[in-house]
Amino acid sequence: MTIRQENALKTRQKLINSAENLLKTNGFNALCVEDITKTAGVAKGTFYVYFKHKEDIVAEICRGYFKQIENQLEQMKTHNIVEKLAVYFDSFMRAVMLYGINICREWIRGAIDPNTAPDNAGMTKWQYDVEMLKNILNNAIKNNELKKDAPVDLLTHMIISELYGMMTCWCMSDGYFEPTDWTKKFADIPLKAILERYLL
Amino acid sequence: MTIRQENALKTRQKLINSAENLLKTNGFNALCVEDITKTAGVAKGTFYVYFKHKEDIVAEICRGYFKQIENQLEQMKTHNIVEKLAVYFDSFMRAVMLYGINICREWIRGAIDPNTAPDNAGMTKWQYDVEMLKNILNNAIKNNELKKDAPVDLLTHMIISELYGMMTCWCMSDGYFEPTDWTKKFADIPLKAILERYLL
DNA sequence: CATTTTAATGACTATTAGTCAATGACTTTA
DNA sequence: TAAAGTCATTGACTAATAGTCATTAAAATG
Numbered sequence: 362m363t364i365r366q367e368n369a370l371k372t373r374q375k376l377i378n379s380a381e382n383l384l385k386t387n388g389f390n391a392l393c394v395e396d397i398t399k400t401a402g403v404a405k406g407t408f409y410v411y412f413k414h415k416e417d418i419v420a421e422i423c424r425g426y427f428k429q430i431e432n433q434l435e436q437m438k439t440h441n442i443v444e445k446l447a448v449y450f451d452s453f454m455r456a457v458m459l460y461g462i463n464i465c466r467e468w469i470r471g472a473i474d475p476n477t478a479p480d481n482a483g484m485t486k487w488q489y490d491v492e493m494l495k496n497i498l499n500n501a502i503k504n505n506e507l508k509k510d511a512p513v514d515l516l517t518h519m520i521i522s523e524l525y526g527m528m529t530c531w532c533m534s535d536g537y538f539e540p541t542d543w544t545k546k547f548a549d550i551p552l553k554a555i556l557e558r559y560l561l
Numbered sequence: 562m563t564i565r566q567e568n569a570l571k572t573r574q575k576l577i578n579s580a581e582n583l584l585k586t587n588g589f590n591a592l593c594v595e596d597i598t599k600t601a602g603v604a605k606g607t608f609y610v611y612f613k614h615k616e617d618i619v620a621e622i623c624r625g626y627f628k629q630i631e632n633q634l635e636q637m638k639t640h641n642i643v644e645k646l647a648v649y650f651d652s653f654m655r656a657v658m659l660y661g662i663n664i665c666r667e668w669i670r671g672a673i674d675p676n677t678a679p680d681n682a683g684m685t686k687w688q689y690d691v692e693m694l695k696n697i698l699n700n701a702i703k704n705n706e707l708k709k710d711a712p713v714d715l716l717t718h719m720i721i722s723e724l725y726g727m728m729t730c731w732c733m734s735d736g737y738f739e740p741t742d743w744t745k746k747f748a749d750i751p752l753k754a755i756l757e758r759y760l761l
Numbered sequence: 762c763a764t765t766t767t768a769a770t771g772a773c774t775a776t777t778a779g780t781c782a783a784t785g786a787c788t789t790t791a
Numbered sequence: 792t793a794a795a796g797t798c799a800t801t802g803a804c805t806a807a808t809a810g811t812c813a814t815t816a817a818a819a820t821g
Binding site: 409 | 778780781787
Protein backbone atom coordinates (compact mmCIF):
# COMPACT_ATOMS: atom_id res chain seq x y z
CA MET A 362 0.00 0.00 0.00
CA THR A 363 1.39 3.38 -1.07
CA ILE A 364 1.60 6.43 1.22
CA ARG A 365 -1.21 8.00 -0.76
CA GLN A 366 -3.51 5.05 -0.21
CA GLU A 367 -2.62 4.93 3.44
CA ASN A 368 -3.41 8.62 3.89
CA ALA A 369 -6.70 8.23 2.06
CA LEU A 370 -7.69 5.42 4.40
CA LYS A 371 -6.73 7.56 7.38
CA THR A 372 -8.79 10.49 6.12
CA ARG A 373 -11.76 8.25 5.59
CA GLN A 374 -11.42 6.84 9.07
CA LYS A 375 -11.11 10.33 10.56
CA LEU A 376 -14.43 11.21 8.92
CA ILE A 377 -16.10 8.09 10.28
CA ASN A 378 -14.80 8.66 13.82
CA SER A 379 -15.85 12.26 13.71
CA ALA A 380 -19.34 11.42 12.45
CA GLU A 381 -19.71 8.67 15.03
CA ASN A 382 -18.93 10.99 17.92
CA LEU A 383 -21.29 13.68 16.66
CA LEU A 384 -24.01 11.11 16.13
CA LYS A 385 -23.61 9.75 19.63
CA THR A 386 -23.82 13.12 21.31
CA ASN A 387 -26.29 15.03 19.15
CA GLY A 388 -28.27 12.46 17.18
CA PHE A 389 -28.98 12.28 13.46
CA ASN A 390 -31.10 15.39 13.14
CA ALA A 391 -28.27 17.63 14.30
CA LEU A 392 -25.64 15.89 12.18
CA CYS A 393 -24.20 18.07 9.40
CA VAL A 394 -21.39 17.51 6.93
CA GLU A 395 -19.58 20.71 7.80
CA ASP A 396 -19.36 19.70 11.45
CA ILE A 397 -18.07 16.28 10.49
CA THR A 398 -15.30 17.68 8.29
CA LYS A 399 -14.43 20.47 10.74
CA THR A 400 -14.01 17.96 13.56
CA ALA A 401 -12.03 15.68 11.29
CA GLY A 402 -9.81 18.61 10.27
CA VAL A 403 -10.47 18.41 6.53
CA ALA A 404 -12.36 20.53 4.01
CA LYS A 405 -16.01 19.97 3.26
CA GLY A 406 -15.38 18.74 -0.25
CA THR A 407 -13.26 15.89 1.08
CA PHE A 408 -16.35 14.33 2.60
CA TYR A 409 -17.84 13.79 -0.83
CA VAL A 410 -14.71 12.08 -2.07
CA TYR A 411 -15.45 9.23 0.33
CA PHE A 412 -19.23 9.31 0.70
CA LYS A 413 -21.86 10.03 -1.90
CA HIS A 414 -24.49 11.22 0.58
CA LYS A 415 -24.62 12.23 4.20
CA GLU A 416 -26.66 9.11 4.95
CA ASP A 417 -23.92 6.86 3.60
CA ILE A 418 -21.49 7.52 6.41
CA VAL A 419 -24.20 6.78 8.95
CA ALA A 420 -25.01 3.54 7.16
CA GLU A 421 -21.33 2.67 7.31
CA ILE A 422 -21.18 3.34 11.04
CA CYS A 423 -24.20 1.13 11.67
CA ARG A 424 -22.67 -1.53 9.46
CA GLY A 425 -19.63 -1.45 11.75
CA TYR A 426 -21.73 -2.37 14.76
CA PHE A 427 -23.45 -5.05 12.79
CA LYS A 428 -20.16 -6.68 11.82
CA GLN A 429 -19.21 -6.85 15.49
CA ILE A 430 -22.40 -8.66 16.30
CA GLU A 431 -21.82 -11.03 13.39
CA ASN A 432 -18.36 -11.84 14.75
CA GLN A 433 -19.74 -12.62 18.17
CA LEU A 434 -22.18 -15.05 16.62
CA GLU A 435 -19.48 -16.78 14.57
CA GLN A 436 -17.91 -17.90 17.82
CA MET A 437 -21.14 -19.49 19.05
CA LYS A 438 -21.40 -22.45 16.68
CA THR A 439 -21.84 -24.97 19.48
CA HIS A 440 -24.88 -23.41 21.14
CA ASN A 441 -28.45 -24.42 20.45
CA ILE A 442 -30.87 -22.32 18.45
CA VAL A 443 -32.78 -20.67 21.30
CA GLU A 444 -29.59 -19.77 23.13
CA LYS A 445 -28.05 -18.48 19.93
CA LEU A 446 -30.99 -16.20 19.28
CA ALA A 447 -30.87 -14.97 22.86
CA VAL A 448 -27.23 -14.04 22.30
CA TYR A 449 -28.19 -12.38 19.02
CA PHE A 450 -30.75 -10.19 20.80
CA ASP A 451 -28.40 -9.51 23.66
CA SER A 452 -25.63 -8.41 21.30
CA PHE A 453 -27.83 -5.72 19.85
CA MET A 454 -28.78 -4.45 23.25
CA ARG A 455 -25.16 -4.44 24.33
CA ALA A 456 -24.27 -2.35 21.28
CA VAL A 457 -26.97 0.09 22.33
CA MET A 458 -25.63 0.26 25.89
CA LEU A 459 -22.16 0.89 24.52
CA TYR A 460 -23.01 3.38 21.80
CA GLY A 461 -26.06 5.04 23.28
CA ILE A 462 -29.65 5.75 22.44
CA ASN A 463 -28.94 7.98 19.44
CA ILE A 464 -27.15 5.21 17.63
CA CYS A 465 -30.07 2.91 18.42
CA ARG A 466 -32.49 5.47 17.00
CA GLU A 467 -30.35 5.78 13.91
CA TRP A 468 -30.22 2.03 13.49
CA ILE A 469 -34.02 1.95 13.33
CA ARG A 470 -34.43 5.17 11.37
CA GLY A 471 -31.94 3.88 8.81
CA ALA A 472 -33.93 0.71 8.43
CA ILE A 473 -37.26 2.40 7.68
CA ASP A 474 -35.74 5.19 5.57
CA PRO A 475 -35.97 4.23 1.90
CA ASN A 476 -33.00 6.54 1.14
CA THR A 477 -30.56 4.53 3.23
CA ALA A 478 -27.53 3.54 1.23
CA PRO A 479 -26.81 -0.11 0.58
CA ASP A 480 -23.26 -1.34 1.12
CA ASN A 481 -20.90 -2.16 -1.74
CA ALA A 482 -22.52 -5.56 -2.14
CA GLY A 483 -25.81 -3.76 -2.75
CA MET A 484 -27.35 -4.98 0.48
CA THR A 485 -29.19 -2.86 3.00
CA LYS A 486 -28.73 -3.30 6.71
CA TRP A 487 -32.19 -4.80 6.84
CA GLN A 488 -31.34 -7.41 4.22
CA TYR A 489 -28.26 -8.33 6.22
CA ASP A 490 -30.41 -8.88 9.30
CA VAL A 491 -32.72 -11.12 7.33
CA GLU A 492 -29.91 -13.13 5.77
CA MET A 493 -28.10 -13.64 9.04
CA LEU A 494 -31.20 -14.85 10.83
CA LYS A 495 -32.20 -17.08 7.95
CA ASN A 496 -28.79 -18.73 8.12
CA ILE A 497 -29.14 -19.33 11.85
CA LEU A 498 -32.51 -20.99 11.30
CA ASN A 499 -31.39 -23.05 8.31
CA ASN A 500 -28.40 -24.29 10.27
CA ALA A 501 -30.70 -25.26 13.10
CA ILE A 502 -32.67 -27.38 10.65
CA LYS A 503 -29.47 -29.05 9.45
CA ASN A 504 -28.47 -29.74 13.06
CA ASN A 505 -31.83 -31.34 13.77
CA GLU A 506 -32.76 -28.69 16.28
CA LEU A 507 -35.66 -27.43 14.19
CA LYS A 508 -38.25 -29.38 12.21
CA LYS A 509 -37.64 -29.74 8.47
CA ASP A 510 -40.99 -28.14 7.65
CA ALA A 511 -40.42 -25.01 9.74
CA PRO A 512 -41.49 -21.93 7.71
CA VAL A 513 -38.05 -20.30 7.76
CA ASP A 514 -39.12 -17.16 5.96
CA LEU A 515 -42.01 -16.39 8.26
CA LEU A 516 -40.03 -17.26 11.38
CA THR A 517 -37.16 -15.04 10.28
CA HIS A 518 -39.45 -12.07 9.84
CA MET A 519 -41.30 -12.62 13.08
CA ILE A 520 -38.05 -12.84 14.99
CA ILE A 521 -36.73 -9.68 13.37
CA SER A 522 -39.97 -8.01 14.35
CA GLU A 523 -39.25 -8.93 17.94
CA LEU A 524 -35.77 -7.50 17.68
CA TYR A 525 -36.88 -4.20 16.17
CA GLY A 526 -39.86 -3.91 18.47
CA MET A 527 -37.68 -4.49 21.49
CA MET A 528 -35.17 -1.85 20.37
CA THR A 529 -37.77 0.69 19.27
CA CYS A 530 -39.72 0.46 22.48
CA TRP A 531 -36.56 0.73 24.53
CA CYS A 532 -35.51 3.92 22.69
CA MET A 533 -38.94 5.47 22.98
CA SER A 534 -39.12 4.73 26.68
CA ASP A 535 -35.76 6.48 26.93
CA GLY A 536 -34.11 3.55 28.61
CA TYR A 537 -36.88 3.11 31.17
CA PHE A 538 -36.14 -0.61 31.44
CA GLU A 539 -32.78 -2.07 32.34
CA PRO A 540 -31.40 -3.23 28.96
CA THR A 541 -30.31 -6.74 29.91
CA ASP A 542 -33.58 -7.52 31.73
CA TRP A 543 -35.50 -6.10 28.82
CA THR A 544 -33.75 -8.37 26.30
CA LYS A 545 -34.14 -11.42 28.51
CA LYS A 546 -37.92 -10.91 28.67
CA PHE A 547 -38.11 -11.04 24.89
CA ALA A 548 -35.83 -14.01 24.56
CA ASP A 549 -37.82 -15.88 27.19
CA ILE A 550 -41.39 -15.15 26.18
CA PRO A 551 -42.28 -14.15 22.58
CA LEU A 552 -39.18 -15.62 20.98
CA LYS A 553 -39.77 -19.00 22.56
CA ALA A 554 -43.44 -18.86 21.66
CA ILE A 555 -42.57 -18.27 18.01
CA LEU A 556 -40.11 -21.17 17.80
CA GLU A 557 -41.79 -23.56 20.21
CA ARG A 558 -43.85 -25.66 17.86
CA TYR A 559 -40.94 -26.21 15.48
CA LEU A 560 -38.35 -27.29 18.01
CA LEU A 561 -37.22 -30.91 17.97
CA MET B 562 -68.48 31.03 14.49
CA THR B 563 -67.58 34.05 12.34
CA ILE B 564 -66.75 33.89 8.63
CA ARG B 565 -63.15 34.60 9.49
CA GLN B 566 -62.91 31.65 11.88
CA GLU B 567 -64.63 29.39 9.37
CA ASN B 568 -62.21 30.35 6.62
CA ALA B 569 -59.25 29.86 8.91
CA LEU B 570 -60.43 26.34 9.71
CA LYS B 571 -60.89 25.62 6.02
CA THR B 572 -57.40 26.86 5.22
CA ARG B 573 -55.94 24.72 7.96
CA GLN B 574 -57.80 21.68 6.67
CA LYS B 575 -56.64 22.36 3.10
CA LEU B 576 -53.06 22.32 4.36
CA ILE B 577 -53.59 19.04 6.20
CA ASN B 578 -55.24 17.36 3.21
CA SER B 579 -52.51 18.59 0.93
CA ALA B 580 -49.75 17.36 3.24
CA GLU B 581 -51.47 14.03 3.67
CA ASN B 582 -51.64 13.40 -0.06
CA LEU B 583 -48.02 14.37 -0.60
CA LEU B 584 -46.94 12.20 2.29
CA LYS B 585 -48.84 9.22 0.93
CA THR B 586 -47.35 9.47 -2.54
CA ASN B 587 -43.82 10.69 -1.90
CA GLY B 588 -43.00 9.95 1.73
CA PHE B 589 -41.59 12.18 4.44
CA ASN B 590 -38.17 12.80 2.92
CA ALA B 591 -39.65 14.44 -0.15
CA LEU B 592 -42.20 16.49 1.79
CA CYS B 593 -41.59 20.24 1.61
CA VAL B 594 -43.58 23.19 2.86
CA GLU B 595 -43.67 24.96 -0.47
CA ASP B 596 -45.26 21.93 -2.14
CA ILE B 597 -47.83 21.68 0.63
CA THR B 598 -48.88 25.32 0.28
CA LYS B 599 -48.77 25.25 -3.50
CA THR B 600 -51.07 22.24 -3.61
CA ALA B 601 -53.33 23.84 -1.01
CA GLY B 602 -53.43 27.04 -3.08
CA VAL B 603 -52.07 29.37 -0.39
CA ALA B 604 -48.81 31.23 0.16
CA LYS B 605 -45.88 29.70 1.98
CA GLY B 606 -46.18 32.01 4.96
CA THR B 607 -49.71 30.80 5.60
CA PHE B 608 -48.34 27.41 6.59
CA TYR B 609 -46.55 28.96 9.55
CA VAL B 610 -49.72 30.66 10.73
CA TYR B 611 -51.10 27.21 11.50
CA PHE B 612 -48.04 25.06 12.21
CA LYS B 613 -44.87 25.97 14.03
CA HIS B 614 -42.71 23.39 12.27
CA LYS B 615 -42.97 21.11 9.27
CA GLU B 616 -43.06 18.11 11.59
CA ASP B 617 -46.13 19.43 13.37
CA ILE B 618 -48.49 18.89 10.46
CA VAL B 619 -47.24 15.33 10.08
CA ALA B 620 -47.79 14.70 13.78
CA GLU B 621 -51.31 16.04 13.37
CA ILE B 622 -51.99 13.71 10.46
CA CYS B 623 -50.78 10.69 12.40
CA ARG B 624 -52.86 11.80 15.36
CA GLY B 625 -55.89 11.73 13.08
CA TYR B 626 -55.35 8.04 12.29
CA PHE B 627 -54.80 7.32 15.92
CA LYS B 628 -58.11 8.91 16.91
CA GLN B 629 -59.88 6.67 14.41
CA ILE B 630 -58.37 3.60 16.00
CA GLU B 631 -59.33 4.88 19.44
CA ASN B 632 -62.92 5.26 18.28
CA GLN B 633 -63.03 1.71 16.97
CA LEU B 634 -61.86 0.45 20.33
CA GLU B 635 -64.47 2.48 22.23
CA GLN B 636 -67.13 0.38 20.52
CA MET B 637 -65.57 -2.88 21.72
CA LYS B 638 -66.27 -2.69 25.44
CA THR B 639 -67.88 -6.14 25.55
CA HIS B 640 -65.00 -8.13 24.13
CA ASN B 641 -62.38 -9.90 26.21
CA ILE B 642 -58.82 -8.70 26.59
CA VAL B 643 -57.12 -10.95 24.04
CA GLU B 644 -59.74 -10.23 21.40
CA LYS B 645 -59.58 -6.53 22.16
CA LEU B 646 -55.82 -6.47 21.66
CA ALA B 647 -56.18 -8.41 18.44
CA VAL B 648 -58.58 -5.73 17.23
CA TYR B 649 -56.13 -3.06 18.39
CA PHE B 650 -53.37 -4.60 16.31
CA ASP B 651 -55.66 -5.15 13.38
CA SER B 652 -56.79 -1.52 13.41
CA PHE B 653 -53.24 -0.32 12.96
CA MET B 654 -52.66 -2.68 10.09
CA ARG B 655 -55.91 -1.61 8.48
CA ALA B 656 -54.81 2.02 8.73
CA VAL B 657 -51.62 1.03 6.97
CA MET B 658 -53.51 -0.77 4.22
CA LEU B 659 -55.72 2.27 3.76
CA TYR B 660 -53.08 4.98 3.93
CA GLY B 661 -50.09 3.15 2.55
CA ILE B 662 -46.56 2.27 3.48
CA ASN B 663 -45.28 5.86 3.63
CA ILE B 664 -47.72 6.77 6.36
CA CYS B 665 -46.68 3.65 8.24
CA ARG B 666 -43.04 4.65 7.90
CA GLU B 667 -43.86 8.13 9.14
CA TRP B 668 -45.76 6.72 12.10
CA ILE B 669 -42.63 4.87 13.19
CA ARG B 670 -40.18 7.59 12.23
CA GLY B 671 -42.25 10.10 14.19
CA ALA B 672 -42.13 7.88 17.23
CA ILE B 673 -38.34 7.52 17.33
CA ASP B 674 -37.64 11.13 16.28
CA PRO B 675 -37.04 13.21 19.41
CA ASN B 676 -38.12 16.35 17.48
CA THR B 677 -41.66 15.15 16.96
CA ALA B 678 -44.18 17.67 18.16
CA PRO B 679 -46.47 16.78 21.06
CA ASP B 680 -50.16 17.59 20.71
CA ASN B 681 -51.80 20.48 22.55
CA ALA B 682 -52.11 18.35 25.67
CA GLY B 683 -48.32 17.96 25.60
CA MET B 684 -48.48 14.27 24.79
CA THR B 685 -46.50 12.50 22.10
CA LYS B 686 -48.03 9.84 19.93
CA TRP B 687 -45.96 7.30 21.78
CA GLN B 688 -47.34 8.38 25.16
CA TYR B 689 -50.83 8.06 23.74
CA ASP B 690 -50.11 4.50 22.69
CA VAL B 691 -48.84 3.68 26.16
CA GLU B 692 -51.80 5.29 27.92
CA MET B 693 -54.36 3.60 25.73
CA LEU B 694 -52.86 0.16 26.20
CA LYS B 695 -52.46 0.68 29.93
CA ASN B 696 -56.14 1.50 30.15
CA ILE B 697 -57.07 -1.64 28.28
CA LEU B 698 -55.00 -3.74 30.65
CA ASN B 699 -56.22 -1.99 33.80
CA ASN B 700 -59.81 -2.47 32.69
CA ALA B 701 -59.11 -6.13 32.13
CA ILE B 702 -57.93 -6.36 35.73
CA LYS B 703 -61.13 -4.67 36.92
CA ASN B 704 -63.21 -7.09 34.84
CA ASN B 705 -61.40 -10.08 36.36
CA GLU B 706 -59.93 -11.10 33.05
CA LEU B 707 -56.39 -10.46 34.21
CA LYS B 708 -54.72 -11.27 37.54
CA LYS B 709 -54.49 -8.42 40.04
CA ASP B 710 -50.71 -8.78 40.28
CA ALA B 711 -50.10 -8.53 36.53
CA PRO B 712 -47.17 -6.16 35.89
CA VAL B 713 -49.18 -3.67 33.83
CA ASP B 714 -46.26 -1.42 32.99
CA LEU B 715 -44.07 -4.19 31.68
CA LEU B 716 -46.91 -5.86 29.78
CA THR B 717 -47.89 -2.54 28.19
CA HIS B 718 -44.40 -2.00 26.90
CA MET B 719 -43.95 -5.53 25.67
CA ILE B 720 -47.22 -5.36 23.79
CA ILE B 721 -46.30 -2.03 22.21
CA SER B 722 -43.01 -3.59 21.20
CA GLU B 723 -44.98 -6.25 19.36
CA LEU B 724 -47.06 -3.63 17.61
CA TYR B 725 -44.09 -1.54 16.48
CA GLY B 726 -42.06 -4.58 15.55
CA MET B 727 -44.91 -5.93 13.47
CA MET B 728 -45.36 -2.61 11.66
CA THR B 729 -41.65 -1.93 11.19
CA CYS B 730 -40.96 -5.35 9.76
CA TRP B 731 -43.94 -5.09 7.45
CA CYS B 732 -42.71 -1.73 6.10
CA MET B 733 -39.19 -2.97 5.64
CA SER B 734 -40.33 -6.05 3.81
CA ASP B 735 -42.28 -3.70 1.55
CA GLY B 736 -45.53 -5.46 2.17
CA TYR B 737 -44.12 -8.92 1.52
CA PHE B 738 -46.69 -10.49 3.84
CA GLU B 739 -50.43 -10.13 3.49
CA PRO B 740 -51.31 -7.55 6.16
CA THR B 741 -54.22 -9.34 7.82
CA ASP B 742 -52.36 -12.67 8.02
CA TRP B 743 -49.35 -10.88 9.35
CA THR B 744 -51.31 -9.23 12.17
CA LYS B 745 -53.06 -12.47 13.04
CA LYS B 746 -49.74 -14.26 13.53
CA PHE B 747 -48.71 -11.69 16.09
CA ALA B 748 -52.03 -11.69 17.91
CA ASP B 749 -51.98 -15.50 18.03
CA ILE B 750 -48.42 -16.23 19.04
CA PRO B 751 -46.28 -13.61 20.87
CA LEU B 752 -49.18 -11.57 22.20
CA LYS B 753 -50.81 -14.60 23.76
CA ALA B 754 -47.48 -15.75 25.16
CA ILE B 755 -46.98 -12.40 26.87
CA LEU B 756 -50.43 -12.37 28.50
CA GLU B 757 -50.86 -16.10 29.07
CA ARG B 758 -49.63 -16.43 32.62
CA TYR B 759 -51.71 -13.49 33.82
CA LEU B 760 -55.05 -14.54 32.34
CA LEU B 761 -57.81 -15.63 34.69
C1' DC C 762 -68.71 54.71 8.73
C1' DA C 763 -64.29 54.74 11.31
C1' DT C 764 -61.45 51.83 13.91
C1' DT C 765 -59.49 47.61 15.26
C1' DT C 766 -58.28 42.92 14.51
C1' DT C 767 -56.16 39.24 12.15
C1' DA C 768 -55.57 35.89 8.15
C1' DA C 769 -52.84 35.97 4.33
C1' DT C 770 -48.91 37.27 1.67
C1' DG C 771 -44.33 36.74 -0.57
C1' DA C 772 -39.90 38.72 -0.47
C1' DC C 773 -36.48 37.91 2.70
C1' DT C 774 -32.64 35.47 5.60
C1' DA C 775 -30.21 31.42 7.19
C1' DT C 776 -28.76 26.96 6.86
C1' DT C 777 -26.84 23.26 4.72
C1' DA C 778 -26.45 19.46 1.07
C1' DG C 779 -23.89 18.66 -2.71
C1' DT C 780 -20.61 20.33 -7.06
C1' DC C 781 -16.47 21.23 -9.43
C1' DA C 782 -12.36 23.48 -11.37
C1' DA C 783 -7.92 24.37 -9.53
C1' DT C 784 -3.94 22.86 -6.80
C1' DG C 785 -0.03 20.46 -5.38
C1' DA C 786 1.72 16.29 -3.11
C1' DC C 787 2.73 11.80 -4.30
C1' DT C 788 3.80 8.02 -7.93
C1' DT C 789 5.49 6.29 -12.12
C1' DT C 790 8.60 6.01 -15.87
C1' DA C 791 12.23 6.81 -19.04
C1' DT D 792 16.42 11.99 -10.91
C1' DA D 793 13.61 14.85 -13.52
C1' DA D 794 9.56 15.09 -16.27
C1' DA D 795 4.96 13.42 -16.80
C1' DG D 796 1.01 11.70 -14.86
C1' DT D 797 -2.30 10.69 -11.13
C1' DC D 798 -5.41 11.68 -7.62
C1' DA D 799 -6.56 13.38 -2.78
C1' DT D 800 -7.67 17.83 -1.25
C1' DT D 801 -9.58 22.23 -1.30
C1' DG D 802 -13.08 25.97 -0.62
C1' DA D 803 -15.81 28.99 -3.24
C1' DC D 804 -19.86 28.01 -5.54
C1' DT D 805 -24.97 26.64 -6.55
C1' DA D 806 -29.43 24.82 -5.19
C1' DA D 807 -32.89 23.73 -2.21
C1' DT D 808 -35.67 24.72 1.44
C1' DA D 809 -36.95 25.82 6.45
C1' DG D 810 -38.54 29.51 8.80
C1' DT D 811 -39.30 35.10 9.49
C1' DC D 812 -41.66 39.33 9.27
C1' DA D 813 -43.37 43.83 7.72
C1' DT D 814 -47.19 44.81 4.86
C1' DT D 815 -51.87 44.33 3.04
C1' DA D 816 -56.63 43.70 2.76
C1' DA D 817 -60.70 41.65 4.35
C1' DA D 818 -63.64 40.97 8.22
C1' DA D 819 -65.33 42.28 12.83
C1' DT D 820 -66.65 45.75 16.06
C1' DG D 821 -68.89 49.74 18.10
